[in-house]
Amino acid sequence: GEMEAPIAGETATLEELARSLQTCTRCPIHCNATQAVPGEGKAGARIMLVGEQPGDREDLEGRPFVGPAGQLLDEALAEAGLDRAQLYITNAVKHFKFEPRGKRRLHQNPSTGEIDICRWWLDQERALVRPDIIVSLGGSALRGLTGKSASIASVRGKPMTLEGGERLVATVHPSFLLRLPDRQRAAAERAAFIADLAAARKLA
Ligand code: URA
Numbered sequence: 001g002e003m004e005a006p007i008a009g010e011t012a013t014l015e016e017l018a019r020s021l022q023t024c025t026r027c028p029i030h031c032n033a034t035q036a037v038p039g040e041g042k043a044g045a046r047i048m049l050v051g052e053q054p055g056d057r058e059d060l061e062g063r064p065f066v067g068p069a070g071q072l073l074d075e076a077l078a079e080a081g082l083d084r085a086q087l088y089i090t091n092a093v094k095h096f097k098f099e100p101r102g103k104r105r106l107h108q109n110p111s112t113g114e115i116d117i118c119r120w121w122l123d124q125e126r127a128l129v130r131p132d133i134i135v136s137l138g139g140s141a142l143r144g145l146t147g148k149s150a151s152i153a154s155v156r157g158k159p160m161t162l163e164g165g166e167r168l169v170a171t172v173h174p175s176f177l178l179r180l181p182d183r184q185r186a187a188a189e190r191a192a193f194i195a196d197l198a199a200a201r202k203l204a
Pocket residue numbers: 051052053054055058063064065066067069070091175
């Protein structure tokens with residue numbers, strides 16, 4: 001098909017973007033992270049998944065969603081009838097933000113300022129991948145995609161259209177499911193998460 005010219009000053013391919021990302025110093029998070037973690041998947045994927053930021057494992061491996069949250073996500077995707085290999089999976093923020101605690105590195109939420117700065121990269125990924133549907137996993141992803149802060153509950157189950165023309169399906173972050181202490185509540189929230197993913201598949 002016809003190639004769309006990228007916006008001036010931006011990268012032409014996902015490979016180039018992944019390389020440029022490694023030298024990013026737009027916000028302070030890069031100072032402590034091992035590496036930037038670019039999205040994974042092919043340009044032309046119909047569904048894009050957006051998480052928050054790389055975790056400990058992702059920071060070390062350089063790939064999104066390969067730790068505990070990724071394992072839960074993989075299971076949920078399978079139950080929703082989605083093949084991870086067919087998706088484009090990325091994060092709102094590309095470096096791991098953490099607080100050292102002994103030998104452990106504790107996840108810290110990125111600030112809205114950091115999310116907004118990193119939108120430079122997310123917008124380019126959207127322009128290069130050109131998905132029809134974007135699934136936001138949690139509040140940081142929603143902020144990175146819309147530039148506004150909103151509760152998941154206020155947008156969940158109401159697919160809306162983003163400025164780029166993509167349909168947005170907003171759902172919770174898989175890490176939220178991992179933190180629920182009540183078994184019954186956790187099972188219900190997991191089922192709702194899978195239902196959101198299945199809704200995205202049906203839109204595609
Ligand atoms: N959580 C995220 O939001 N993204 C990852 O890549 C891993 C965990």
